Amino acid sequence: MSATTPDHVDAIVIGAGISGLAAASELAQAGCRTIVLEKSRGIGGRMATRRVGAAVCDHGAQFFTVRTRAFGATVADAQAAGAVRPWCDGFSRLADAAAALESAGDGHARWCGTRGMTDLPKRLAAGLPENLVEIRTGVRAAAVGIVAGGVMVTLEAKEGEVPRVLGARGLILSCPVPQSLDLFAAGHALGALDGAAVETLRGIDYDPCFALMLVLDRPSQVPPPGGLQFASGPISWIGDNLQKGISTVPALTLHGSGDFSRERFDADPASVTAELESLAAAWIGGATIVDRSLQRWKFAQPRVIVPAPLVSPSATPPIACCGDAFKGPRVEGAACSGQATGRWMGRLLVDGR
Ligand SMILES: Cc1cc2nc3c(=O)[nH]c(=O)nc-3n(C[C@H](O)[C@H](O)[C@H](O)COP(=O)(O)OP(=O)(O)OC[C@H]3O[C@@H](n4cnc5c(N)ncnc54)[C@H](O)[C@@H]3O)c2cc1C
Incomplete structure (x- = not known):
């Protein structure tokens, strides 16, 4: 069955856990039109x-914990709003x-x-500008493909439905890394990616x-x-x-x-x-x-943390994996990785560097 014509945005973020939302926030600050895809009905991922x-x-x-200045600013905003303590x-x-x-x-x-750990991601999501960021919950990305000028994300369709496709100039995958690798494989994108980066990603398990x-x-x-x-x-x-x-x-x-x-x-x-x-x-x-x-x-x-805040298996189009397997573990590490990745992608999409 053929896919429908893609919607086009600047960036797609797969996953609305703390890292994906932190990335979306940075992309919005750079002025990028972004769609966040989340397979669950609610946001927050493992902050559940x-x-x-x-x-x-x-x-x-x-x-x-709050050890870094970057995450400290996010937490201070959430505390002022009564979302964390x-x-x-x-x-x-x-x-x-x-x-x-x-x-x-x-x-x-x-x-x-x-009122529960999801309050922090909910607060992050509430602060995203509606004119730039759209969060689509209950929508599972099924495959990631590389096309001329960007990426193509195919969404899971119900039986008998035509699969919808979203297009973007850049892509951030914030789901656990084995799930990101499955998405590349399903879209036949692995062969077009940087081999060393893919090897690094394959070394991450949970x-x-x-x-x-x-x-x-x-x-x-x-x-x-x-x-x-x-x-x-x-x-x-x-x-x-x-x-x-x-x-x-x-x-x-x-x-x-x-x-x-x-x-x-x-x-x-x-x-x-x-x-x-x-x-x-x-x-x-x-x-x-x-x-x-x-x-x-x-x-x-x-079980393995890559010391960098992101791994980019493709520079053109820009694709990056982020989350708690990068830079530092746990909630704070995931948030910092997402922030750094969103900033990196925003710079590439806006200034080309
Ligand atoms: C049991 C448990 C206890 C923990 N305890 C602590 C703790 O006390 N302190 C601490 O700091 N950390 C703890 N952690 C770790 C912490 O929860 C994570 O490090 C952090 O929440 C990871 O955030 P993330 O955004 O990287 O990933 P996630 O929160 O996993 O977000 C990824 C999101 O991607 C979505 N997704 C995946 N595939 C797709 C797809 N194909 N299409 C669309 N969406 C998709 C998922 O539904 C999910 O919402 C714990 C984790 C667990 C599971």
């Missing part, structure tokens, strides 16, 4: 907040589930969204993560300020969404470690849920679990 029964739970990123200056740490608690607090602020959200009938045994970090063992984190202040009823978020989650990735969800609940029994205390939800993140956290 979900309602489970009567509770509200962050099930991806739990908190973020400091949570604490550290969490109780355990060497493993059986070890004694080490005291919380190292003097560095851990931040969170006021740990998976099971996130189990539990709604309790009474407060948990997680000590203040509501987070436990485990240095080793099957659980890496237990967060208390009531103490954090985003849920009005007691609710925990448990994260399986990378090894635990990889070994059981295709296991029966009910057995993974039962295992995590049993491992966390001491922190659930005597509470009864009144609701539960298990989420499986395939690409939770990168």
Whole structure:
């Protein structure tokens, strides 16, 4: 089936997580007309907040740090708008589930969204000028192709529908890197890309993560300020969404470690849920679990970080990959990578350098 005539913009950004939105913000500041494509119904990517029964739970990123000036400005704006706040200056740490608690607090602020972690990306999105940036949610990019004068992004179509195509002079891919490589492959673009850059991208992989959200009938045994970090063992984190202040009823978020989650990735969800609940029994205390939800993140956290803020597998047309696998990990690293990539692309599209 042939594709329809493409819409043309200056830039397309694939992914409306923190890095894609930060990139779109920089592109708008350069005056570039930009479309952001997001396959999910909502924005935020791995900064994800979900309602489970009567509770509200962050099930991806739990908190973020602010070490760089560039990200500090974004956070200061979001704080002024009431979207984010400091949570604490550290969490109780355990060497493993059986070890004694080490005291919380190292003097560095851990931040969170006021009503959930998605508040920060939502604030970034709200600040984007409507005349320059359009965010299309529920739209999955299916393939990326290179054509004369630019890029072509084919959108996933429902059965029987003609696939729509968007055209742009430049492209930023902010999804986890294996997904970006799949998009190049689907559009037969890999052969036209810089081989060394593609090799670098192929070297990036991610740990998976099971996130189990539990709604309790009474407060948990997680000590203040509501987070436990485990240095080793099957659980890496237990967060208390009531103490954090985003849920009005007691609710925990448990994260399986990378090894635990990889070994059981295709296991029966009910057995993974039962295992995590049993491992966390001491922190659930005597509470009864009144609701539960298990989420499986395939690409939770990168195992390899490329030292540059972006990798560009094509200079003409300009294409770049960004996100938390570049420059620095986690929320802050992703935001800084997105900012740097949007600035780079804006300069190329506006000044040609
Ligand atoms: C369980 C878990 C716990 C974490 N804990 C922390 C923490 O406590 N602190 C911290 O700082 N970081 C934490 N992180 C990491 C942090 O969430 C990420 O580093 C950061 O959110 C990554 O942002 P990003 O924009 O690079 O990618 P993402 O947030 O993954 O955004 C990419 C977006 O691209 C979209 N997308 C993908 N493919 C397509 C397509 N084909 N078409 C359209 N859209 C597409 C996705 O839906 C997604 O919204 C955690 C992550 C997980 C999963």
